[in-house]
Amino acid sequence: MAPPAKIAVGSLVWVEDPDVSWIDGEVLEVNGEEIKISCTNEKTVVANASSVYPKDAEAPSCGVDDMTKLAYLHEPGVLQNLCSRYEMNEIYTYTGGILIAVNPFRRLPHLYDNHMMEKYKGIALGELSPHPFAVADSSYRQMINEGISQSILVSGESGAGKTESTKMLMRYLAFMGGRAATEGRSVEQKVLESNPVLEAFGNAKTVRNNNSSRFGKFVELQFDSRGRISGAAIRTYLLERSRVCQVSDPERNYHCFYLLCAAPPEVVDRYKLGNPRTFHYLNQSNCYDLDGVDDSKEYMVTRSAMDVVGISNDEQEAIFRVVAAVLHLGNIEFVKGKETDSSEPKDDKSWFHLRTAAELFMCDATALEDSLCKRVIVTRDETITKSLDPDSAALSRDALAKIVYSLLFDWIVNKINSSIGQDADSKFLIGVLDIYGFESFKINRCLTGMPFVFIILESRGLVLAVNCMVTMCV
Ligand SMILES: Nc1ncnc2c1ncn2[C@@H]1O[C@H](COP(=O)(O)OP(=O)(O)O)[C@@H](O)[C@H]1O
Ligand SMILES: [Mg+2]
Numbered sequence: 001m002a003p004p005a006k007i008a009v010g011s012l013v014w015v016e017d018p019d020v021s022w023i024d025g026e027v028l029e030v031n032g033e034e035i036k037i038s039c040t041n042e043k044t045v046v047a048n049a050s051s052v053y054p055k056d057a058e059a060p061s062c063g064v065d066d067m068t069k070l071a072y073l074h075e076p077g078v079l080q081n082l083c084s085r086y087e088m089n090e091i092y093t094y095t096g097g098i099l100i101a102v103n104p105f106r107r108l109p110h111l112y113d114n115h116m117m118e119k120y121k122g123i124a125l126g127e128l129s130p131h132p133f134a135v136a137d138s139s140y141r142q143m144i145n146e147g148i149s150q151s152i153l154v155s156g157e158s159g160a161g162k163t164e165s166t167k168m169l170m171r172y173l174a175f176m177g178g179r180a181a182t183e184g185r186s187v188e189q190k191v192l193e194s195n196p197v198l199e200a201f202g203n204a205k206t207v208r209n210n211n212s213s214r215f216g217k218f219v220e221l222q223f224d225s226r227g228r229i230s231g232a233a234i235r236t237y238l239l240e241r242s243r244v245c246q247v248s249d250p251e252r253n254y255h256c257f258y259l260l261c262a263a264p265p266e267v268v269d270r271y272k273l274g275n276p277r278t279f280h281y282l283n284q285s286n287c288y289d290l291d292g293v294d295d296s297k298e299y300m301v302t303r304s305a306m307d308v309v310g311i312s313n314d315e316q317e318a319i320f321r322v323v324a325a326v327l328h329l330g331n332i333e334f335v336k337g338k339e340t341d342s343s344e345p346k347d348d349k350s351w352f353h354l355r356t357a358a359e360l361f362m363c364d365a366t367a368l369e370d371s372l373c374k375r376v377i378v379t380r381d382e383t384i385t386k387s388l389d390p391d392s393a394a395l396s397r398d399a400l401a402k403i404v405y406s407l408l409f410d411w412i413v414n415k416i417n418s419s420i421g422q423d424a425d426s427k428f429l430i431g432v433l434d435i436y437g438f439e440s441f442k443i444n445r446c447l448t449g450m451p452f453v454f455i456i457l458e459s460r461g462l463v464l465a466v467n468c469m470v471t472m473c474v
Contacts, residue, residue, distance in 0.1 A: 012055040013037060014076035015047045022076035024055050053077070065130055066094040092130035099135050103161040112168055117175045132165050136172035143428050144227045151431040159208030166219070166434040167195070173221055173430060177229040190420045191219060191232045196305035197416065200259065200298070201409050202236070204243060205252040210290050214240035214254070215409070216435035222426030231423030236413050237435065241402040245330060247285040254405075255295075256323050257282055259302060262295035263320075271324035272356050281330035281401070310419035311412075322408050325360035326401045328353040332372070334390035334397075342387035343373045361404075372397050 007013060009027055015037050017023040025039035033049045056071040063084035064070060070077050073095075082102055085093055091102045110116075111131070120133040122141065128134060139150040152169055154162045174188035185193070199211060206212040216237035224230040247253050261268065261276045268274065276282040289295070306316050331353040333346040345351050354372075358365035373393045377384045388396065 007035060007049060007052060007054065012057050014053040014055050014074075014080075015039065015045060016051060017041070022053075022079065024076075062088060063090070063093070065090070066096070066126065067100075068094075068096050090129070092132070094126065094130045097125065099130055099132060101132070101161055101165050103159065103164075112171070114175075117172055120172070121176070132168040133172045136169045137176070139430055140173060140176045140227070143223065143430060147428060149428040149430065151433065154432065154434045157208070158206050158212050162434045163211075163213050166217070166432055167192075169432050170219065170221075173432075174229065177221065177223055177227055187229050187232050187420060188221070190309065191221070191234065193305065193308050194234060194416045194420070196301060197309055197311070197412065198234070198236075200256045200302040200305075201254060201412055202239060204254050205250075205287060205290055207251060210293070211255075213434065214243060216433070218431055218433045218435075220429050220431045222423040222429045224423070224425075225427045230426050232420050233417050233422055234413055234420070236409070239406050239409050241406050244326065244402050244405045245281055245398040247282070249285040250287040251285055252287050252290070253282055253285075255298065256302070256320075257327060258288065259295045259299040260320055260323050263299045264296075267299075267320070271320065271360065273324055273327065279327045279330060281327055309416050311415055315415070319408065319412065321360045322404060325357045326405055328357040328360065329397055329401050329404075332357070332397055334373070334393040336390060337373070337387065339387060341389045343390040343393040345369065371400070 007027060007030065009030060011027045012024060013027055013035070014022045014024055017039070020041075023039045023041055023043075025037040025045075027035055028038050028044070029036040030049075034046055035049050035052050036044065036046050037052070038044050053074045053076050054072060056077065059071065059077070059081070061084060063081045065085075067073060067078055067081055070081060078095075082093055082100065085091075086102050086104075089104070089108075091104045091108070093100045093102075112133075116131070117133055120128060120131060120137050123134065123137065125134050125138045135152060139152055142148065143150050154166050154169070156162050170188070170192065174186075174192070178186055178188045198217070199213070202215045203211050203213050206214075218235040218237070220233045220235065221229055222231040222233070243251075243253055252258065257279075258276055260271070261273050261279075261282075263273075276288050282288070303316060306319075311319070332350045334343040334350070335346045336342070337344040345354050354369060355365050358368045361368070373388055373396075375386045375388055375392075375396070377386060
């Protein structure tokens with residue numbers, strides 16, 4: 001990177017602009033810290049010297065494919081480069097070993113077909129256009145050649161394209177390390193097939209993304225000594241539990257709630273469900289339907305995806321029973337009880353939902369009521385039962401809903417893992433971490449208007465990915 005050039009009259013600079021983030025212009029006057037600039041949008045602005053960045057007059061108009069080649073690696077320079085490439089349909093750009101992906105918001109199938117995978121096979125990073133296949137290929141080759149496990153970290157704000165990028169990385173790794181399944185499905189097929197199940201229970205509509213994963217996912221592909229995929233494990237982190245009982249407009253709760261409400265009538269009757277608008281956990285937001293998504297079809301799709309990953313029919317019933325019970329739980333309201341600072345279900349409607357939740361959980365209704373309206377404190381000498389006021393009872397109701405839902409999610413992940421199969425003797429592995437983080441909407445939106453993802457190849461093994469995750473949680 002070149003040292004910052006001195007700004008003088010006639011210099012070309014970038015200055016912040018409320019409409020387009022950064023606008024370029026020419027310096028007209030320099031008065032100490034105050035700089036007067038004639039911008040290319042024909043406005044003249046006065047800015048402080050510290051908020052003005054030099055513009056590289058020789059930067060190619062079509063951008064550079066590796067931003068380490070830029071004369072100035074500052075924010076307007078980087079964004080300008082990504083923008084020029086994006087306008088030419090080049091959504092991928094390197095910064096050294098890091099791949100930056102800008103979300104194209106439209107299908108680009110020619111970028112990801114088999115021909116492309118063949119093209120990137122064995123080619124060094126940087127020799128061909130930037131691409132997730134190049135990152136995946138590089139990690140695969142380093143693993144084979146150096147015998148060291150690898151990890152790839154995919155991060156960015158919601159809707160930036162992390163999950164899509166992760167799928168591309170996985171597809172390439174399956175292409176390199178896959179083998180024709182001798183019996184039944186191959187490991188990599190099973191990993192890809194588990195996506196719809198995880199998405200039904202762990203994805204939701206957010207402001208930015210109709211199908212946003214609300215959990216971090218680390219997929220570990222295990223390889224044998226010949227570089228063939230021999231097992232895999234999916235580890236999930238930080239499921240957004242608060243969404244189960246709190247949804248802000250125009251977002252949605254987890255998909256599974258809506259698709260269960262749209263299931264065939266006999267299923268809806270069995271779980272005493274109905275219109276999602278009648279459930280407190282769903283009606284805090286006005287959004288129920290997603291463009292182009294038919295929840296009743298999604299129910300069927302999810303059921304068959306569950307068949308595919310080896311979740312039995314009885315287990316599927318049990319899963320949906322818990323999902324329905326959580327919805328009923330949310331509809332239990334509390335009022336003051338007879339004793340001071342105590343509470344009880346508000347009315348017949350609340351009692352109906354409490355009894356239904358207990359039936360579905362297969363537990364005793366009175367025990368469930370007690371667990372919501374009372375707190376048991378165990379001391380060294382005795383056990384004290386304390387009544388809770390209505391607000392506290394509503395909080396314990398929500399706490400129960402959250403913990404049950406997140407345990408259900410963990411159970412599903414474990415089930416998928418045992419169906420995929422682990423290789424205890426694997427020689428090495430490649431981990432791909434898809435995790436949300438660093439959501440800083442105000443700044444990100446006004447700076448770019450184009451969400452992007454960082455794909456980072458780490459050759460120092462898995463520890464680093466885990467460390468990164470911990471940093472993100474903090
Ligand atoms: N490379 C891509 N090609 C086509 N569409 C994409 C691509 N990346 C993202 N998208 C679109 O953006 C949406 C959000 O991407 P997703 O990967 O789910 O975001 P994230 O996981 O970062 O929240 C996807 O559903 C898809 O429509
Ligand atoms: Mg995602």
